[in-house]
Amino acid sequence: MAGILQRRTWMLFAAIITAAGCIMGYLISNLDVQETVLPPGSLPAIEVDEVLQQTRQKKGYEQYVSGKEQAEKPQREIIIEAGTYIRAEGEDIRILKDYEGMQGESLYTGETGEVEWSVDVPESGLYNLSAVYYPVEGKSSAIERALYIDGELPFAEAAYMQFDRVWVNEKDVVEQDNQGNDLRPRQVEKPEWMEETFQDSNGYQLTPFQFFLEKGKHSLVLKSSREPMVIHSLRLFNEQTVLPYAETVAAQLSDVDDQPKDILIRIEGEHAVRKSSPTLYPTSERSSSGVSPYSASQVRINTIGGYNWRLPGQWIEWEVDVPESGLYHIGFTAQQNFVKGIYSNRRLTIDGEVPFAEMNQAPFRYQSDYRIDLLGGRKEPYRFQLEKGKHVLRLENSLGDFAPLIRNVEDSLYNLNSMYRRILMITGTKPDEFRDYRVEMQIPDLLDVFAGESKRLKEVASQLRLLSGQSSDQEALIKTMVQQLEEMIEKPDTIPRRLAAYKTNTGGLGTWVQQAREQPLEIDALYITSIDQEIPDSGLGPFAKLGHEIRTFYHSFFIDYNQIGNVADSKEQRTVTVWIGSGRDQANTMKTMIDKTFTPNSGINVNLKLVNMGTLLPATLAGEGPDIAMQIGNDLPVNFAMRNSAVDLTQFSDYQKVEQEFRESAIVPYVYASGVYALPETQTFNMLFYRKDVLEELGLEVPKTWDEVEALLAILSKNHMEFGMPIVTQANMQGVNIPPNSQYATMLLQNGGAFYRNDGKESDLDSKIGIETFKRWTEFYTDYKLEREYDFANRFRTGQMPIGLTDYTMYNQLSVFAPEIRGLWGFVPVPGTVQPDGTLNRDVPGGGSAVMMLKSAKDQEAAWEFMKWWTSSPVQAEFGREMEGLMGAAARYPTANIKALDSLPWPAEDYANLKAQFETVKGIPEVPGGYFTGRHLFNAFYKTVVGQMEARESIMDYTQYIQDEIRVKRHEFGLP
Numbered sequence: 001m002a003g004i005l006q007r008r009t010w011m012l013f014a015a016i017i018t019a020a021g022c023i024m025g026y027l028i029s030n031l032d033v034q035e036t037v038l039p040p041g042s043l044p045a046i047e048v049d050e051v052l053q054q055t056r057q058k059k060g061y062e063q064y065v066s067g068k069e070q071a072e073k074p075q076r077e078i079i080i081e082a083g084t085y086i087r088a089e090g091e092d093i094r095i096l097k098d099y100e101g102m103q104g105e106s107l108y109t110g111e112t113g114e115v116e117w118s119v120d121v122p123e124s125g126l127y128n129l130s131a132v133y134y135p136v137e138g139k140s141s142a143i144e145r146a147l148y149i150d151g152e153l154p155f156a157e158a159a160y161m162q163f164d165r166v167w168v169n170e171k172d173v174v175e176q177d178n179q180g181n182d183l184r185p186r187q188v189e190k191p192e193w194m195e196e197t198f199q200d201s202n203g204y205q206l207t208p209f210q211f212f213l214e215k216g217k218h219s220l221v222l223k224s225s226r227e228p229m230v231i232h233s234l235r236l237f238n239e240q241t242v243l244p245y246a247e248t249v250a251a252q253l254s255d256v257d258d259q260p261k262d263i264l265i266r267i268e269g270e271h272a273v274r275k276s277s278p279t280l281y282p283t284s285e286r287s288s289s290g291v292s293p294y295s296a297s298q299v300r301i302n303t304i305g306g307y308n309w310r311l312p313g314q315w316i317e318w319e320v321d322v323p324e325s326g327l328y329h330i331g332f333t334a335q336q337n338f339v340k341g342i343y344s345n346r347r348l349t350i351d352g353e354v355p356f357a358e359m360n361q362a363p364f365r366y367q368s369d370y371r372i373d374l375l376g377g378r379k380e381p382y383r384f385q386l387e388k389g390k391h392v393l394r395l396e397n398s399l400g401d402f403a404p405l406i407r408n409v410e411d412s413l414y415n416l417n418s419m420y421r422r423i424l425m426i427t428g429t430k431p432d433e434f435r436d437y438r439v440e441m442q443i444p445d446l447l448d449v450f451a452g453e454s455k456r457l458k459e460v461a462s463q464l465r466l467l468s469g470q471s472s473d474q475e476a477l478i479k480t481m482v483q484q485l486e487e488m489i490e491k492p493d494t495i496p497r498r499l500a501a502y503k504t505n506t507g508g509l510g511t512w513v514q515q516a517r518e519q520p521l522e523i524d525a526l527y528i529t530s531i532d533q534e535i536p537d538s539g540l541g542p543f544a545k546l547g548h549e550i551r552t553f554y555h556s557f558f559i560d561y562n563q564i565g566n567v568a569d570s571k572e573q574r575t576v577t578v579w580i581g582s583g584r585d586q587a588n589t590m591k592t593m594i595d596k597t598f599t600p601n602s603g604i605n606v607n608l609k610l611v612n613m614g615t616l617l618p619a620t621l622a623g624e625g626p627d628i629a630m631q632i633g634n635d636l637p638v639n640f641a642m643r644n645s646a647v648d649l650t651q652f653s654d655y656q657k658v659e660q661e662f663r664e665s666a667i668v669p670y671v672y673a674s675g676v677y678a679l680p681e682t683q684t685f686n687m688l689f690y691r692k693d694v695l696e697e698l699g700l701e702v703p704k705t706w707d708e709v710e711a712l713l714a715i716l717s718k719n720h721m722e723f724g725m726p727i728v729t730q731a732n733m734q735g736v737n738i739p740p741n742s743q744y745a746t747m748l749l750q751n752g753g754a755f756y757r758n759d760g761k762e763s764d765l766d767s768k769i770g771i772e773t774f775k776r777w778t779e780f781y782t783d784y785k786l787e788r789e790y791d792f793a794n795r796f797r798t799g800q801m802p803i804g805l806t807d808y809t810m811y812n813q814l815s816v817f818a819p820e821i822r823g824l825w826g827f828v829p830v831p832g833t834v835q836p837d838g839t840l841n842r843d844v845p846g847g848g849s850a851v852m853m854l855k856s857a858k859d860q861e862a863a864w865e866f867m868k869w870w871t872s873s874p875v876q877a878e879f880g881r882e883m884e885g886l887m888g889a890a891a892r893y894p895t896a897n898i899k900a901l902d903s904l905p906w907p908a909e910d911y912a913n914l915k916a917q918f919e920t921v922k923g924i925p926e927v928p929g930g931y932f933t934g935r936h937l938f939n940a941f942y943k944t945v946v947g948q949m950e951a952r953e954s955i956m957d958y959t960q961y962i963q964d965e966i967r968v969k970r971h972e973f974g975l976p
Contacts, residue, residue: 064155065126065210065212073210074125074127074238076122076236078121078236080234080235080236081104082115082117082231082233083104085117086118089113090113090224091113093107096230099134100193100230109222109230110228111225113224114148116220118220120216121215121218121236124214126238127210127211127237128238129198129220129236130208131163132193133195134192135189135229136228137191138905139903140189140881142162143164143228144163145222146160147222149219157202158198162201163196165276166191166192166275167188167275167276167280168189174301179298182284183301184283184284184301186596186882187280193232202822203311203313203403205403206360207239213236224908226906226907242360245357245358245376250383251383253383259327259531260323261533262533263324263529263530263533264527266525266526267527268524269305269332269333269522270283270302272304275314275315277308280305282301282304283522288370289545290333290524290537290538291524296552297551302524303522303523304522305521306338307520308520309520309522310397310518311518312399312403312517312519313396315395320391320393322388322389326386327531329374329382329530330348330374330393330527331372332364333370334370334371334524335369335370335521336364337366337367338520338521339366339519340472342402342464343365344521345401346364346395346397347362348396350386351392352392358376361398361401364521370524371537399519401463402467405463408459409460410513411820412456412457413506413509415453416449416502417798419443419449420499420798421694421721421798422443423499424720427439427499428720429499431496435496440492447489450489453485457485461482478512481508484498506798507797510797514817574859575605575859576605576859578628578629579609579616579629580609580611581613581632582610584610593875598870602869604866606866609626616636623856627853627857628851628853628866631681632850634670634924634926635739636850637926638671638677638928639926640854641677645855646853646854647677648676649677649853652864661897662683662897663918663921665683668923673975680849680850681850682848683848684808684846684847685807687805687808688828688830689724689804689810690702690827691803691825692824693799698715700712700715702803705834705840706747706833708831713784717784721801722786723803724792724801724805726742726743726805727792728938728941729788738934739934741777741938745924746845747777748773749841749922750833753769753773755925761927761966762966763933763959765933766955766956771955771956774944774951775952778944793814796814796825797814797817797820808827809892811910830842830917841920843920843921846924848896851870853867871896871897874900876897877897879893880900892904892906927966928972928973928975929968932961933962936958943958
């Protein structure tokens with residue numbers, strides 16, 4: 001008790017110190033500090049040498065429009081009705097009449113296929129292109145199409161034209177759990193007809209794309225790559241130029257006496273009426289007293305945006321009813337404590353129009369807490385002319401003046417990585433420090449590229465300083481790269497010795513690109529005020545913050561942070577206790593789904609607890625365990641079953657029906673003594689990832705067999721590049737089971753082998769197939785010197801490892817982690833083994849996680865109902881979409897449910913490859929003592945590869961340890 005009081009005293013002391021810091025920060029932030037900041041749009045363009053343009057293999061929009069800037073922009077409008085197409089490929093394409101209130105014919109296009117239209121252009125020039133479309137129900141992600149003009153992609157970005165969906169809160173009123181906490185509103189789609197101009201989905205181009213068309217006939221093709229959509233028409237036109245603020249009527253009016261007075265309209269940020277993404281859901285802010293509604297003890301939905309609102313192109317809309325026509329100020333209670341040294345940009349439109357040019361870039365600068373931001377600044381805020389009635393305000397995430405800087409750094413990164421690969425081909429990853437490689441002579445344009453990139457990055461750094469008005473860590477990283485390039489230019493003979501540092505710096509540059517594109521902003525409220533009104537700053541003062549810290553400290557004595565959502569406390573109610581070991585976001589999402597669908601339909605309450613699953617075994621032994629454990633490893637169900645601590649699910653009458661939701665391979669690890677002791681949640685397996693551009697440079701094809709892999713290894717080795725085999729490493733923490741290496745398992749399964757024989761009573765690794773497979777597996781490391789441990793994502797990004805085998809969820813990471821190689825990589829099924837009949841066996845082992853019912857569950861029927869509900873197709877699909885909506889594409893859920901996986905938003909071509917591999921996944925059984933299999937396979941591998949023991953002897957010796965452990969465990973549990 002004394003220890004607890006002591007900790008609480010320290011917490012109170014820390015709260016007071018924090019509050020004191022808040023007071024000082026408030027006083028400092030309210031000082032009138034002048035910043036030297038350039039106005040938006042005033043940066044000069046960065047000149048790029050021609051040699052650098054040539055090193056970039058893919059032709060971008062900048063190169064496409066270069067030299068066409070002076071072309072005519074005809075003030076014509078050409079409408080292409082979607083129903084007048086001249087060619088269509090694909091099964092899911094059909095004409096719709098008067099669809100959803102749109103008169104005339106519209107064209108439904110599916111996830112695959114393409115449609116071609118012919119257009120007669122009456123006058124040569126640059127044109128914008130837009131589409132009137134309806135986002136029909138799909139897999140909840142943005143719609144993606146590739147645009148071809150006269151049979152060709154006009155530029156690389158045209159392969160990724162994105163069209164938004166519209167999302168709203170499912171209910172207008174925020175619901176609460178039985179603890180008085182607000183529940184996050186579920187996001188649902190509300191499709192409507194929209195017109196969207198074709199623009200850069202990366203956000204690097206601040207204006208819509210312009211296409212140069214000669215007078216005469218042209219063909220336009222839209223090729224589907226993700227999600228269905230209905231198209232009513234395409235339109236060629238030219239957008240009108242937006243006037244600067246100084247030239248608008250609102251800025252020029254000097255007589256303001258007859259303007260509206262005493263008007264202050266506050267719109268809560270969480271009351272947004274539309275969003276472009278399900279990730280833009282209302283959120284809860286508990287760290288500040290400046291938000292409304294506010295509570296120091298309970299969860300209140302009171303803001304929107306935050307880190308989720310960070311990607312270019314994401315937008316949020318609010319509706320405002322203006323009581324009187326006239327001039328108004330627009331302000332926000334906002335927090336931008338995410339991006340330090342630069343600022344977050346937003347583009348403001350009112351009723352679909354940008355009011356004046358400056359609103360293409362509305363900056364929100366860094367500050368540690370919430371503050372009042374007036375558009376235009378507090379001294380001379382902009383005045384907006386608003387007519388009486390309802391208006392729609394949209395804030396869209398825009399990179400603003402940072403866009404060309406980020407694009408230049410991304411292009412620079414691509415070129416520097418290309419040079420790294422070329423140096424690597426000469427020196428290898430570990431150059432001889434006593435050898436002069438003369439890389440500058442063997443790569444004639446090397447120093448020119450370094451000089452050009454140094455100049456470009458130096459200009460980016462100086463422009464960053466001008467934009468932010470101060471030096472920052474964003475600038476420092478770029479300067480480090482510039483300094484190294486200049487030193488390498490000055491002393492070319494040191495380039496090989498600097499290669500490791502060069503790789504580290506380019507990796508940092510890649511991280512810079514990823515982070516600089518992210519510009520988060522959290523909105524508490526919007527204000528529309530007459531020009532005589534001040535926006536109140538209640539809750540933002542230093543004493544309000546002090547009071548908040550004290551109240552938060554007090555309530556920390558009484559809040560159980562492990563409890564999620566509704567908590568059942570009546571003994572008369574059917575209740576299931578569920579433990580989950582993942583993050584709080586996942587737990588909150590799951591609890592919301594439980595409270596909205598499972599409990600109302602079944603009458604069964606669920607107490608969901610977020611815990612460290614390492615406590616599951618001791619808690620179960622102590623009689624304090626849950627009824628159901630979720631997201632547990634594949635090895636746990638059988639280990640609990642052996643000890644009579646898990647429930648055999650085959651005892652339930654409808655088990656056979658539930659089992660059909662999954663592939664047989666997903667069930668295999670949970671089978672023990674004719675029983676099944678868990679249901680699969682996730683299932684993962686390896687795929688072959690490859691860099692299209694690097695393999696093309698080397699003249700290589702993607703290998704389909706292991707013989708082709710060996711042939712490819714010789715060429716990669718000659719060029720000092722690497723092939724990535726699944727990592728051979730120890731468990732990341734003591735006591736964690738090591739599964740059998742997936743590469744060995746792949747080759748074993750493809751050769752017709754197995755891990756166990758005689759119904760799991762013996763290991764089969766000492767069989768002829770097991771030994772021969774082990775020998776060939778280790779030869780990849782002894783003969784070809786493959787790396788045993790490495791960072792695949794980074795090496796794949798630089799091209800040092802242009803091809804490799806890894807878990808298919810790496811796709812999600814690369815999509816977000818490496819934007820500079822977008823479109824330059826892909827994944828396919830793993831190489832296979834040719835069978836005697838000439839067929840190709842591409843079997844691959846599966847991994848994953850499971851949900852298990854413990855024997856101590858008092859109401860096993862209720863627990864079974866929950867397990868059925870949770871692993872069902874619609875629930876798994878909804879959870880997968882919710883997680884991707886919550887955390888972005890990097891969190892795409894690898895569900896084991898067959899139908900649910902089909903409904904997740906994969907690009908059509910990539911999903912076809914994924915599904916082809918999924919058909920060949922095999923499960924690895926768990927047996928008593930089987931935990932020794934992965935452990936001693938690992939030991940045998942290192943004994944051969946590092947200890948240089950002959951492969952046959954090594955695997956035979958360690959298989960004996962496995963045999964002994966299986967025998968001991970079977971005897972311990974009374975098994976024959």
